[in-house]
Amino acid sequence: MKIHEYQARDLFAAYGIPVAEGDIAKTSDEALRIARRIGFPIVIKAQVLVGGRGKAGGVKVVGSEAELIAEFNRIKNLNIKGYSVDRLLIVRAIDIKKEYYLAVTIDHIKGDVVIIASGEGGVEIEETAKSHPDKIIKFYMQGEKILDEQQWMPKAAELFADLRLQRESTTLLQALLKLFFEKDCSLAEINPLVIDGQGRLIAADAKVIIDDNALFRHEDLAALRDLQYEDADELEAKDKGLSFVKLEGNVGCIVNGAGLAMGTMDAVNLMGGKPANFLDVGGSSNPQKMINAINIILRNKAIKVILINIFGGITRCDDIAVGILAALKQIKIPVPLVIRLTGTNEQQAKELLSQAGMTTFTSMRQATSKAVETANI
């Protein structure tokens, strides 16, 4: 789960990582009050959970109250990659002498936490990583949660010539690591980490991503979720134990298992159709899940056919059939259903459905082909 810069900044501050003085504003009056408290020049930063806000005009340095109000209103009315700006961060402009990059994340293949640092921060960091990999420091934690200072100090010396900054950056990194582990982050990134006019290190930006699987032990963080970035149908689906992603096409898909669901989408595409969604009903046999799935899918008015592709393992095909029949009774389904059932209790399922006058397929290829053909008429 991504959280906003200002929320990540609050975490930084709580862990003793220096950030520029400032606060969040929803109105220009609030922005003005904050600016008067901290003094100009001020930076206004749109709070959006998508990249490229700088290029979209969402970040601006202002030197006066008149300019602040004008720019605040301009940025507040921006639409950045489809998202409105309802919160703006108002911070003291830092006199930047030099930019660095510092992040803690997880290397999945190694299964280890890794510190990434560079003397060249800013938005071009990925380019630097490709063109000058030698300028990127990668330091693995070897399964430890506490920084081995002996091992780290030579790396700090590569980044900073000055001994005081080597020490200061190490303390800052230790705070970032503490935050990373205690808050179950998958990313804690400072880009850029800067040296200001007084020669002090300060985090000029803050990016934190929390592991969704760990939110059960962080209720405070779970509450930070910004619903603007969540599709209402997708949230409802999740709440009902379904995994759902809306897409652009017209073939509604209900599949059990994420891999088979992706494979089904691929098959629809390869056969000349366009899937309307990804939907994994999961491994449960509860007939209510099928009713919920059909309900959610039918909200998409572009749907021309529903392809149900079930490979029964834990999921029993007869339970799926019962779910389909219950759905037919409860919901008016205005589009044809193409059903493929194979695996556990397949025969019972087919009998149940054929008694209700419905035909089923055994082969995924035939069912997919039929669904695409129906959608493309």
Add this chain to the structure above:
Amino acid sequence: MSILIDQNTKVIVQGITGRDGSFHAKQMLDYGTKVVGGVTPGKGGQDVEGIPVFNSVREAKEKTGCTAAVIYVPARFAKDAILEDIAQGLGLVICITEGIPVLDMVEVKKALNNSSARLIGPNCPGLISPGKAKIGIMPGHIHRAGNIGVVSRSGTLTYEVVFNLTANGMGQSTCVGLGGDPIIGTRFVDVLKMFQEDPATRAIVMVGEIGGGDEQLAADFIKKYVTKPVAAFIAGRTAPAGRRMGHAGAIISSGDSTAETKMQMLRDAGVTVVDFPDELPQALMGRLK
């Protein structure tokens, strides 16, 4: 022969008194797996389907001589369950549980690195050596004993693939579900190595997905070391692009992880890559002539 498990593997079920644990303990027993015990702290002394329940892995190991464990406990307890198995010196741990926090798996990974235990999963369907034993949740009846090794990151998609193999008379030596989580105990490369060395495996089927870098590592490994025919299906060619994780993810990952890239790298390594799962049997037959 088969890899990792056979009819003699003695397995315990952690979380055996839970809904999934008890159901699958019975299924495994019915398949012929030597399920010798279960573990649920505080419920020692009970039995499930005639299987004795113990309070701890230590006790279960002492009483049953088990060498493998399968885990069905809820995500928040899974880390401790795996660590307990590793501490007790079990050689094989299969974790079915999904939704384990990534940092819990970092801890597990460290423990694994300091032991000789092998972990399959988490968030996986388990593994089966058809006709001998199954440890996991896959439907046993779609499998047939044979000489095709199957290794996959997926669950139901693997069933789809196995179903097609069996329907075409191609039985399986062992089918291994690696799991869909970012940090897993066993990766494609590990299983490819075992299949390459297993005399009972003649050919290999690989089922991959978008995301991560495992299929690319597998392609490198196949190119260098695998002499047996390999056919592959990669799911997610048309899935919407995944979410980016700041810049750090891009710096760590070695290049892009689209399905197309993976398919091309596998082709370059001599793997027959198919568009539909039901084309795998044909692809293998062509290679086995």
